[in-house]
Amino acid sequence: MKQMIALGFEGSANKIGVGVVTLDGTILSNPRHTYITPPGQGFLPRETAQHHLQHVLPLIKSALETAKITHDDIDCLCYTKGPGMGAPLQVAAVVVRILSQLWKKPIVAVNHCVAHIEMGRVVTGADDPVVLYVSGGNTQVIAYSEGRYRIFGETIDIAVGNCLDRFARVLTLSNDPSPGYNIEQLAKKGEQFIDLPYVVKGMDVSFSGILSYIEASAVEKLKNNECTPADLCYSLQETVFAMLVEITERAMAHCDKKDVLIVGGVGCNERLQEMMRIMCSERGGNLFATDDRYCIDNGAMIAYTGLLAYAHGMTTPLDETTFTQRFRTDEVLAIWRDKNAPSVNGVHQDGTCEQL
The missing domain is CATH 3.30.420.40 (ATPase, nucleotide binding domain)
Structure with a gap:
């Protein structure tokens, strides 16, 4: 038996985050870096994307080391599909595609808004x-x-x-x-x-x-x-x-x-x-x-929500790992909230799974 583990990427705005989470909601690591502009200025898509590109690889390394795992321990890779700013979203989408092919791992595209909700529910215990x-x-x-x-x-x-x-x-x-x-x-x-x-x-x-x-x-x-x-x-x-x-x-x-x-x-x-x-x-x-550990954009919320979907058999084909600036909260079928929905991928009620 082993706990299912996901690696998640969040980069929809001025924060780039990478999180490692288990299916029971345990956060193994959750580093992030914020693009901060001078006073009186906002953040523009192109410069924000360049910031994310500079920091994403060190964050991946930090996330894996802090979680004390290797890529072999990961069951799926999750990323923010949208909503958000186009150029920053693209960074996470491209990185997750590359890692999926290098590590032979499935991908789960995640709605940013739904991820905030699921992170809030698991952290606070709100039903x-x-x-x-x-x-x-x-x-x-x-x-x-x-x-x-x-x-x-x-x-x-x-x-x-x-x-x-x-x-x-x-x-x-x-x-x-x-x-x-x-x-x-x-x-x-x-x-x-x-x-x-x-x-x-x-x-x-x-x-x-x-x-x-x-x-x-x-x-x-x-x-x-x-x-x-x-x-x-x-x-x-x-x-x-x-x-x-x-x-x-x-x-x-x-x-x-x-x-x-x-x-x-x-x-x-x-x-x-x-x-x-x-x-x-x-x-x-x-x-x-x-x-602020959980309210503010972070990779763990993407990893956890993607893992919930993956545990119920949902994955995103490589040719559909796109990103979009507009992705409504109510477009997502939250199959994991259905108490009658059967779990797949060998998942047990306690969040553990058969070694696949």
């Missing part, structure tokens, strides 16, 4: 929560139903993380370790709440108008000493997080669920977690959240 997925590129309220992760609400323009990141550029905050983190720290010093547009449309939210409004008013208010940068960060966080709590609670009522799981990079924000925890407790439920 069947409503999921708030918030990151630089995505904002969705999700719940599992009939074989798929259904999207009950989402942003109709930019993601909440993108809104925060772009405002950090207006204030020329550092991108190290991330602009969102630095906004969070500055917001803790805010004392004055400034009214901002609050845009909830049914189950959906909009952030572009809020960003435009605060960008225009920020310069004027700061110039006239009417507020501080901390006040603006505090006000922006309170407003956009209240919007997210509202649509999440509406989804909970619709789905008759009491628990919430927050995933994605913005899910690290302690104020968002606090606001969501209060709402959940008022409804008699629990909030499940993680820290």
Whole structure:
């Protein structure tokens, strides 16, 4: 008997990560490297891809050494198919193709959003929560139903993380370790709440108008000493997080669920977690959240989700190992969530498998 092991590659945005995970969710290694640009600047696809190319091989070596395994111990290779930025996604797709042919290992293409959810579930122990997925590129309220992760609400323009990141550029905050983190720290010093547009449309939210409004008013208010940068960060966080709590609670009522799981990079924000925890407790439920080890993009989440699929017989033929910038969460058939679905590949209920 041996535990099934997967090697996973994540490179959909400005982080390149390689993770080694077993089927029971044990993370054997999870190194990553972040492309950090100067204050006031975002990251462009071409330069980000070049960063990933420079760091991916050392990360593979580090992941295998830390996990104390060789490529012979790996059962499958997993990579992020999408969604994400095209050029960075291409790096992981090409690397996994090469390794598959060198090591004679099957490939599993993984949806980035679903990977965040499965990593959150295995780390926190959340069983069947409503999921708030918030990151630089995505904002969705999700719940599992009939074989798929259904999207009950989402942003109709930019993601909440993108809104925060772009405002950090207006204030020329550092991108190290991330602009969102630095906004969070500055917001803790805010004392004055400034009214901002609050845009909830049914189950959906909009952030572009809020960003435009605060960008225009920020310069004027700061110039006239009417507020501080901390006040603006505090006000922006309170407003956009209240919007997210509202649509999440509406989804909970619709789905008759009491628990919430927050995933994605913005899910690290302690104020968002606090606001969501209060709402959940008022409804008699629990909030499940993680820290930056698992919220932020990483290779382990790709490895684990791919391994779940592989254990149920799902692999991706070499000629289909493409990447795409648009890959909806509800396009994925989450066969591993079906309690009646038979496991294949010699997998036992305890996560071990026959030596193949």
